[in-house]
Amino acid sequence: MRFIFKTTYEQDIRLVKHGGQAFWYGLLGLALAAAPLLPEYYLSQLTFVCIYALVGVGLMLLTGYTGQISLGHAAFLAVGAYTEAVLQAKGVPFGVSLLAAGALAGLAGIVIGLPALRLTGIYLAIATIAFGFSVQEVLTRWESVTRGNSGITVKSISVGWFQFDAEWKLYYLTLGMLLISILAILNLLRAPTGRAFVAIRDSEISAQSMGIHLARTKTTAFALSAALTGIAGALYAHKLVFISPEQFGILLSIELAMMIFIGGIGSLHGAVYGAVFLIALPQLIAVMKDHLPAAIGHQTGLEPTVFGLIMVLVILFEPLGIYGRWLKVRYYLETFPLYKKDSFRRQKTFMKSERLR
Amino acid sequence: MSLLRVENLSIAFGGVKAVDGVGFEVSEGEVFTIIGPNGAGKTTVFNLISRIYPPTSGRMLFGDTALERVAPHRVAGLGIARTFQNIELFEHATVLDNLLIGRHCHRATGLLAELFFLPKVREAELADREAVEKVIDLLDLAHYREARVAGLPYGVRKVVELARALAVRPKLLLLDEPSSGLNTEETDDMVWWIRDIKEELGITVLMIEHDMSLVGRVSDRVLALNYGKVIASGTPAEVQGHPEVIEAYLGA
Numbered sequence: 001m002r003f004i005f006k007t008t009y010e011q012d013i014r015l016v017k018h019g020g021q022a023f024w025y026g027l028l029g030l031a032l033a034a035a036p037l038l039p040e041y042y043l044s045q046l047t048f049v050c051i052y053a054l055v056g057v058g059l060m061l062l063t064g065y066t067g068q069i070s071l072g073h074a075a076f077l078a079v080g081a082y083t084e085a086v087l088q089a090k091g092v093p094f095g096v097s098l099l100a101a102g103a104l105a106g107l108a109g110i111v112i113g114l115p116a117l118r119l120t121g122i123y124l125a126i127a128t129i130a131f132g133f134s135v136q137e138v139l140t141r142w143e144s145v146t147r148g149n150s151g152i153t154v155k156s157i158s159v160g161w162f163q164f165d166a167e168w169k170l171y172y173l174t175l176g177m178l179l180i181s182i183l184a185i186l187n188l189l190r191a192p193t194g195r196a197f198v199a200i201r202d203s204e205i206s207a208q209s210m211g212i213h214l215a216r217t218k219t220t221a222f223a224l225s226a227a228l229t230g231i232a233g234a235l236y237a238h239k240l241v242f243i244s245p246e247q248f249g250i251l252l253s254i255e256l257a258m259m260i261f262i263g264g265i266g267s268l269h270g271a272v273y274g275a276v277f278l279i280a281l282p283q284l285i286a287v288m289k290d291h292l293p294a295a296i297g298h299q300t301g302l303e304p305t306v307f308g309l310i311m312v313l314v315i316l317f318e319p320l321g322i323y324g325r326w327l328k329v330r331y332y333l334e335t336f337p338l339y340k341k342d343s344f345r346r347q348k349t350f351m352k353s354e355r356l357r
Numbered sequence: 358m359s360l361l362r363v364e365n366l367s368i369a370f371g372g373v374k375a376v377d378g379v380g381f382e383v384s385e386g387e388v389f390t391i392i393g394p395n396g397a398g399k400t401t402v403f404n405l406i407s408r409i410y411p412p413t414s415g416r417m418l419f420g421d422t423a424l425e426r427v428a429p430h431r432v433a434g435l436g437i438a439r440t441f442q443n444i445e446l447f448e449h450a451t452v453l454d455n456l457l458i459g460r461h462c463h464r465a466t467g468l469l470a471e472l473f474f475l476p477k478v479r480e481a482e483l484a485d486r487e488a489v490e491k492v493i494d495l496l497d498l499a500h501y502r503e504a505r506v507a508g509l510p511y512g513v514r515k516v517v518e519l520a521r522a523l524a525v526r527p528k529l530l531l532l533d534e535p536s537s538g539l540n541t542e543e544t545d546d547m548v549w550w551i552r553d554i555k556e557e558l559g560i561t562v563l564m565i566e567h568d569m570s571l572v573g574r575v576s577d578r579v580l581a582l583n584y585g586k587v588i589a590s591g592t593p594a595e596v597q598g599h600p601e602v603i604e605a606y607l608g609a
Contacts, residue, residue: 184472188471191478191482192466194471195458196458198454198458202449203448206447209439210459211525
């Protein structure tokens with residue numbers, strides 16, 4: 001077990017709390033920096049992980065920290081992707097179009113955030129699904145700009161003379177964007193706005209009595225979440241090279257929501273683990289297919305089935321997802337051999353009182 | 358001097374008049390207690406003061422400010438903090454974070470400054486932490502500082518909620534049944550703390566309470582409500598001896 005002797009309040013504010021963290025994150029950083037040594041296919045998958053993790057961070061901010069469910073995040077991804085594609089075709093420099101993608105998605109987030117001020121839980125989920133469908137429909141019908149179902153081909157990014165034409169260049173770009181976003185969100189979470197998000201998630205009524213402006217804070221959460229997703233969308237467009245409306249449907253939205261639940265709701269680690277899981281699982285299934293009996297391995301719909309099964313198992317046995325499981329494993333190792341089986345037993349509370357709404 | 362003046366305050370939910378023409382004055386530096394049977398409208402008065410409900414009629418003056426025109430999230434900034442009857446803490450945050458949220462209404466750092474965690478944000482964080490630590494010291498919460506609220510026993514949560522309200526550094530503290538669910542020992546602690554809050558911190562306390570021994574020990578004045586109307590007010594002894602209060606609430 002690690003005991004930290006605290007002598008200043010600064011220690012609780014620092015992002016890196018102790019030497020162990022510095023060591024392991026440093027190691028991870030080196031590994032990520034060395035990733036271009038991998039075969040190109042794996043590097044390409046890592047780029048996808050970074051993009052999905054970026055969406056995950058945005059969605060986690062909204063769902064995991066502020067407690068607002070969204071099943072329409074694919075729409076923000078689409079807004080970002082299409083903004084980037086259209087602006088790039090018009091010759092707008094990459095930095096500007098990337099910012100525009102984030103800003104436009106953020107605006108869309110504010111728009112969908114407005115009903116969120118009155119809707120909670122399942123009703124909010126329905127409203128965001130409706131939003132997702134509307135955006136997809138607009139992208140299909142607004143042919144003069146989006147070219148409808150025939151889609152848009154996106155060129156590789158160029159900044160001045162520099163071309164992001166190789167996989168490793170795009171990888172570094174997405175990784176950089178991911179790291180910057182994670183840092184910014186970590187900063188936010190240790191400041192009043194981040195605490196206000198958590199307060200709204202846990203009790204709106206007392207958040208309000210503590211002086212938190214509910215409408216403004218929720219709108220901020222929606223805008224930030226959507227903006228991060230929009231930026232991810234812009235990168236996604238370049239990664240995919242070809243985008244069309246049907247890629248941004250409800251299935252993608254659900255996949256994104258599943259990602260943060262499986263990764264571990266309520267922590268940024270969870271968002272990243274979820275992204276790794278989302279990209280790695282299809283690969284694992286593809287590998288396993290060859291070793292399974294033909295009756296199972298060649299069954300259609302194997303992948304969605306496995307996804308669904310894992311989702312059910314996670315909800316039943318590990319509501320805090322991969323990150324929650326990791327915390328338990330770490331605790332086991334730290335306290336070995338004194339680990340008590342019931343350390344993480346879920347407590348049942350028998351006092352349930354009516355709450356003010 | 359009166360810190361809070363409530364005049365002819367009423368609210369009706371459909372045909373039910375939960376609070377009906379209630380008026381009282383809380384002077385600066387006193388402990389003022391509202392008693393009354395269940396459903397008398399005590400908590401509704403609190404919810405009106407903290408602007409969760411808009412009053413049907415009547416006025417509430419806090420200093421010179423007409424409370425009925427203040428937005429709900431501005432009430433804390435004016436200097437009114439409250440606790441809730443059923444404990445409304447932020448369950449999945451640590452005790453420390455809960456108390457820091459109590460400092461929210463004093464913060465002026467913008468979103469951009471926070472995203473970059475500029476030096477002024479860091480300074481403000483440290484100042485808030487210091488303010489919070491003083492409350493932790495006062496209420497003996499150091500042991501629970503880093504614990505998540507979800508795992509704490511009921512008695513401790515009650516104290517954490519009081520601490521969170523104190524972290525606001527209010528002029529007026531609204532305590533909704535501070536001793537409900539506490540054992541005798543914890544209730545005794547609560548008595549001491551309420552006295553400390555009044556005498557050392559100089560905070561005016563408006564409280565709803567059923568435990569008459571606690572009411573007698575800490576209150577300067579008491580108001581009795583029944584069916585949304587005032588039936589008696591005065592010193593604890595006067596109100597306890599009032600025939601209507603005995604009839605409606607205390608019993609002979």
